[in-house]
Amino acid sequence: MVVRIKEKSLWARFAAYRLKSKRAAIVIGNTIYLHNTTKEEFLSNIKWVRHEVAHVLQYKNKGTIRFILSYLMESFNMGYELNRYEIEAKKKETDLHILEGVEFI
């Protein structure tokens, strides 16, 4: 699976603002958009990488539009922390196999 990484993203900047966080990553389809962090810095944080790859897989499983709608619904109803997609991604941070076969470009 090929995962694209893009720095200096407006999407991620918006996510950082919403989450009141200094840096952020946001996934749309198979692309991870970064704000206030470099590709190298991001890739050196293995737990963070696993977390975002878990979101890429969620997109793959549900399909882009269905995932976005479902994610937004979940966030609206449960908030960010209790969003089931976030809970799953958090669990995947310690998954030793999730990055197997993943190529970052």
Ligand SMILES: [Zn+2]
């Ligand atoms: Zn997440």
